[in-house]
Amino acid sequence: MATRHFVEQGFERTSMSAIAKEMGGSKGTLWSYFASKEELFAAALEEGTQVFRASMTEILSPEHNLPEAIRAFAERFIQRLTADDAVAIQRAILGEVSRSPDLGRIYMERAPNMAHAALSDYLKQQIASGAIRPSDPDEAARTLLSLCTGGHTQRVLWGVAQKDHEAARKQAALAAEHFCRLYIEP
Template sequence: METLTEKTSGKREARKEERRLAILEVAKRSFLENGYSATSMSAISAELGGSKGTLWNYFPSKEELFSAVLEQATTAYRQQLSDLLEPSADLWTTILTFCRSFIDKITSQDSVRLHRLIASEAARFPEVGEIFYRRAPEPTQRMLADFFAGQMAVGHMREADPQVAARALGCLCLGWLHQRVIWGIAEPTPETIEAEAQAAVDVFGHAYDIARSGAV
């Protein structure tokens, strides 16, 4: 049976987690709306209604807060990618499904705002680019490389450097549609996302000798 001390401790931890999530939500909105440089720990603390010291107890620096915001934003998606990248006899369809999901993600409103933030701030604040890369592109490339290494080992695709293959597929997805969305001259639609995914897997599949399926 749970003791009174354990119940009290559990409630205290739950309150701490609720507070942490509230901080991350306010910080995410501030970073996306105001940019990295214009976001201050003091302003976030004021919006939350607590002391600045409380905020610093959770996140000792703006860099750590920004990193935590990105970690929260990418954790669920990494799990989704992990579920998508399951070994399958129909590798073409698996990669097509990945491309659809990835292009949909990177052309979403929050992702576009984040990419613009990184591009505008990284020259003055190199840590912003470093944090973003370590929390978003790098883990995705690593997951893809591990997946491709397994597929190459069983002969489902041409043997090559799996890391290069992962980067190549990522670049194909970060292509025409994503650039136009970032530049503000196009809006993603199910049709344009599908066309971009089909084009990416077509080029990648031919480059790595992947058997084409009847996937649509």
């Protein structure tokens, strides 16, 4: 519910009173759970990313074929970034981060940095097992995430293309192919 308010109203115009009213509670009760609107925003992001993080744990299982796991991760990551709610929240943050710089930090901590940490941990394990050539797992994770955030993802974010599962799948396959060339293939 709070996420919808942040998306529809923007951070600055979102009112804790309006959220409390819609929930059927009091503003005081809401404030007892969240000391600030930023904390409520962080909790809304946390809730919105829980399912995605759980799916990342499954995809990045050491039992899976490495190139297939990389492709599956890339596809799921791109699909998540281009989901309607994710695009809306990214646009809202971009529109307000200059007035509320903490929004960018909160978003990065609760969304992209979580994906980066999960991927980096997975790649660290793969490097230790010899499946990936020796490299910095954080840099390798940033490389794959960067490959996933260009192309179709950017076009959807900026409103010049519609979400398209086939385009996301193609971008993911290309990102995985480039990543594997850089880090896996001899």
